[in-house]
Amino acid sequence: MRCVFLLLYVTAVRGLDANFFFDYWTDLFRPWPLNPKEGFVQDYTPKHREEFDFIVVGAGSAGCVIANRLTEVPQWKVLLIEAGGNENFFSDVPIFASFLSMTPMNWGYTSEPEPRACKDLRGKVCFLPRGKVLGGSSVLNFLIYQRGHPEDYNDWARMGNPGWSYDDILQYFKKSENIKIDELKNSSYHGRNGYLDIDHAPYKSPLEKVFRKAGEELGYERRDPNGEHMMGFSKPQATMRNGRRCSSSKAFLEPVRFRRNLKVTKHTIVTKILIKPQTKTIYGVEFIKRNKRYRVLARREVILSAGTIGSAQLLMLSGVGPTEHLEKMGIRTLVDLPVGYNLQDHVTFSGNAFIVNDSRLCVNDLTAASPFSAASYMTGKGPLTLPGGAAGLAFIRTNVSNDSVASRPDMELVMGAGSLAGDFIGILRSLLGVTDKWFWKVYGTLPPKVRWRTFSLNPVLIRPRSVGRLMLRSSNFFDHPRIQPNYFSDLNDLKAMVQGVRMIENIIGTKAFQQYNTKLHDIPFPGCEHLIFDSDEYWECAIMQTSITLDHQVGTCKMAPTGDPTGVVSPRLLVHGVKGLRIADASIMPRIPASHTHAPVVMIAEKAADMIKEDWGYLN
Ligand SMILES: Cc1cc2nc3c(=O)[nH]c(=O)nc-3n(C[C@H](O)[C@H](O)[C@H](O)COP(=O)(O)OP(=O)(O)OC[C@H]3O[C@@H](n4cnc5c(N)ncnc54)[C@H](O)[C@@H]3O)c2cc1C
Ligand SMILES: *[C@@H]1O[C@H](CO)[C@@H](O)[C@H](O)[C@H]1NC(C)=O
Ligand SMILES: *[C@@H]1O[C@H](CO)[C@@H](O)[C@H](O)[C@H]1NC(C)=O
Numbered sequence: 001m002r003c004v005f006l007l008l009y010v011t012a013v014r015g016l017d018a019n020f021f022f023d024y025w026t027d028l029f030r031p032w033p034l035n036p037k038e039g040f041v042q043d044y045t046p047k048h049r050e051e052f053d054f055i056v057v058g059a060g061s062a063g064c065v066i067a068n069r070l071t072e073v074p075q076w077k078v079l080l081i082e083a084g085g086n087e088n089f090f091s092d093v094p095i096f097a098s099f100l101s102m103t104p105m106n107w108g109y110t111s112e113p114e115p116r117a118c119k120d121l122r123g124k125v126c127f128l129p130r131g132k133v134l135g136g137s138s139v140l141n142f143l144i145y146q147r148g149h150p151e152d153y154n155d156w157a158r159m160g161n162p163g164w165s166y167d168d169i170l171q172y173f174k175k176s177e178n179i180k181i182d183e184l185k186n187s188s189y190h191g192r193n194g195y196l197d198i199d200h201a202p203y204k205s206p207l208e209k210v211f212r213k214a215g216e217e218l219g220y221e222r223r224d225p226n227g228e229h230m231m232g233f234s235k236p237q238a239t240m241r242n243g244r245r246c247s248s249s250k251a252f253l254e255p256v257r258f259r260r261n262l263k264v265t266k267h268t269i270v271t272k273i274l275i276k277p278q279t280k281t282i283y284g285v286e287f288i289k290r291n292k293r294y295r296v297l298a299r300r301e302v303i304l305s306a307g308t309i310g311s312a313q314l315l316m317l318s319g320v321g322p323t324e325h326l327e328k329m330g331i332r333t334l335v336d337l338p339v340g341y342n343l344q345d346h347v348t349f350s351g352n353a354f355i356v357n358d359s360r361l362c363v364n365d366l367t368a369a370s371p372f373s374a375a376s377y378m379t380g381k382g383p384l385t386l387p388g389g390a391a392g393l394a395f396i397r398t399n400v401s402n403d404s405v406a407s408r409p410d411m412e413l414v415m416g417a418g419s420l421a422g423d424f425i426g427i428l429r430s431l432l433g434v435t436d437k438w439f440w441k442v443y444g445t446l447p448p449k450v451r452w453r454t455f456s457l458n459p460v461l462i463r464p465r466s467v468g469r470l471m472l473r474s475s476n477f478f479d480h481p482r483i484q485p486n487y488f489s490d491l492n493d494l495k496a497m498v499q500g501v502r503m504i505e506n507i508i509g510t511k512a513f514q515q516y517n518t519k520l521h522d523i524p525f526p527g528c529e530h531l532i533f534d535s536d537e538y539w540e541c542a543i544m545q546t547s548i549t550l551d552h553q554v555g556t557c558k559m560a561p562t563g564d565p566t567g568v569v570s571p572r573l574l575v576h577g578v579k580g581l582r583i584a585d586a587s588i589m590p591r592i593p594a595s596h597t598h599a600p601v602v603m604i605a606e607k608a609a610d611m612i613k614e615d616w617g618y619l620n
């Protein structure tokens, strides 16, 4: 099995030309079961100086939605530009999510060294995977569909952003959604006519049953965390169609691929937004495709949907950003705005493994790679359909939360059907950035038989207080930006995380889990051996050694009203001080919601499309 993966890896990463591999080879495999809504999006190479009504930069979670909704207006000619190529057969498999971060579908960003996080990971930096493919990070992500707490959006409105309260935006969550879960089809919180399929994994994990019972023992209800009450235990809702990934591209782009007013250019990298210096009006973008530089022109607007990293980087390279920083980079400032500040993210502690006495409860990588799993996946079932391997979610409130909204959780617990200890092939190690040396020291002493029956239960800090910053490294687009997430710079975040670990210990202590004699693996992490195992100090140390991001970076182009010095875009998502430039993606969030971020980004894009139609008189 290891050989098969190695072979795939070598072909995917180092062997053939990436374009060839992704656009042709894998195309042969993807389209089953045949679904008329699905199919490959044709590549279009614009002519130099070709004109479009709208140019959308980035075909990610947001960009695909925008392209779909704008081309509903037949007289609008839209160009969608994406740096990556197609999704493929492998990226469709929900449990392989972590594998994708090792392919050219990932931009491959890393953080600057962090004083309180990722201290014992490869290169002593945090990996920050981002999708570079049609569908963007919704192709790399773990498929989990979460919206956050209503007060998260009411907070946005209270910060001076009219139109963004929960009552205003719930309609956009519903508009985008096609709920496939029977018991939620009548819920007033879910939509049935949207493009984005939401379903449970068809695989019924026996571990999820134990988890649910444990929750009940502790007094938590099993609930729809996207419904009236967020707090509680649940089985993950996922962006999934027939047991396969339903990315933003598959949901929103492929069904409209034959629209004549929609053109999509792949393997195309935008390097600059073109702004007239006198009037501060945009007139197009500059991009590189197959080593050739082009300019295309926008008659109405350019919409940046390049994501939290891409959008901030492009703005600054185009002269929109903090003057002092741009000057250092040798870039002439056109508009002085606080681009790159307000970077927020969710961090998770994922090094622990729990051992049960029955291997049938767990799904580790060798189980996933077995021919049996492959065979059941062919029919849309089996353990390969677990979204990123996750079998259960819980939203809880730790005792260090001082949130005045009592119903808002500050911690999410994600239960994985497998664990790092059972990472026989090494994929998980690569995703987390754990070194082999670390792995063998902590888990190497466990016999393979035992590693086989382990699972993970990880705390995610969903209401972080720490804030980071993104800066340019140079004025060259191809130099990755300098990213400082500043995880745990506010020590309350570290304390909350330790309480998350304590909650997990409570869960493991329930009768439900003790029926399987569940134990925390107790070899201390390297660098923390001097502390008493299981003391608060030990966990603080362990968390700083191996915590990683859940890849929810947001906020670098913050939405705030005119006059607020922290704002980059207005509540209508127009860049302050620039005419004809809008941003619609994760970067506009003024504060990160207590949730995974894909669903909120899709909501933002749906709303943005309506605002664009409104502003140009195409919506009454
Ligand atoms: C590994 C991983 C796991 C995750 N798990 C979950 C999860 O389980 N649930 C969840 O809700 N969220 C999850 N997320 C987060 C979620 O997927 C993102 O928040 C969301 O996809 C961001 O959407 P976006 O539109 O802002 O950016 P993206 O989806 O990243 O889209 C940006 C697009 O712009 C393109 N682009 C950027 N710069 C340029 C340029 N210069 N020229 C041309 N194209 C460009 C990129 O290639 C990309 O396709 C995860 C993310 C990752 C990476
Ligand atoms: C949903 O509502 C319809 C009509 O009111 C009803 O026929 C159906 O049984 C309901 N389904 C569920 C799952 O409650
Ligand atoms: C929170 O709970 C832990 C036990 O889980 C306890 O040790 C700690 O003192 C509590 N903290 C507060 C602020 O109540």
Ligand SMILES: *[C@@H]1O[C@H](CO)[C@@H](O)[C@H](O)[C@H]1NC(C)=O
Residues within 6 Å of the ligand: 402, 403, 404, 492
């Ligand atoms: C919670 O604590 C933080 C940091 O100590 C403080 O800034 C915030 O105002 C507090 N919130 C409430 C509701 O007390």
Ligand SMILES: *[C@@H]1O[C@H](CO)[C@@H](O)[C@H](O)[C@H]1NC(C)=O
Residues within 6 Å of the ligand: 357, 358, 514, 515, 516, 517
């Ligand atoms: C697992 O442990 C529990 C509690 O000790 C015990 O009752 C059960 O029989 C064990 N199961 C297996 C398969 O060993």
